[in-house]
Amino acid sequence: MTLFREFTEWVAYQGAQLAVADVEEQSTAEDVKRMETMSAARNSGAKTVTAAKAAIWEDSAYIDARDAHFKAQAYQKMLRGIYEATEKKQVLLSRELTRRVGREPRDSRNGKWNA
Numbered sequence: 802m803t804l805f806r807e808f809t810e811w812v813a814y815q816g817a818q819l820a821v822a823d824v825e826e827q828s829t830a831e832d833v834k835r836m837e838t839m840s841a842a843r844n845s846g847a848k849t850v851t852a853a854k855a856a857i858w859e860d861s862a863y864i865d866a867r868d869a870h871f872k873a874q875a876y877q878k879m880l881r882g883i884y885e886a887t888e889k890k891q892v893l894l895s896r897e898l899t900r901r902v903g904r905e906p907r908d909s910r911n912g913k914w915n916a
Contacts, residue, residue, distance in 0.1 A: 805894055812891050815884045822877040829870035836863040 840857040847853040857863055 802898075805898060808891060808894065812884075812887050815880070815887055819877070819880045819884045822873070822880045826870070826873040826877040829866065829873040832866045833863070833870050836860065836866045 837857060840860050840863055841853060844853040844856040847856060
């Protein structure tokens with residue numbers, strides 16, 4: 802049971818890390834939106850909307866913000882996969898432990914009366 806408790810603590814730790822990754826991903830998404838808005842305001846004098854949008858991609862700060870958002874999103878997705886797989890393993894272990902602990906009295910009674 803000590804190992805199961807430690808495993809459960811690791812699942813909780815992974816859940817906390819996933820929450821941090823979610824917040825980071827949302828924060829970087831907001832940074833990208835802010836950069837888009839600021840760049841659109843700077844380029845409002847462009848002749849066409851397409852030209853204004855193209856000017857956004859020339860901004861190095863915007864490109865850096867997009868890269869940071871992509872990395873945060875990839876990290877968050879990776880952690881989510883690890884967390885969900887570990888959580889499923891925890892449920893399986895819990896079910897197996899419950900099954901074995903619930904079977905124990907029957908097994909010992911059988912052992913007494915059978916050769």
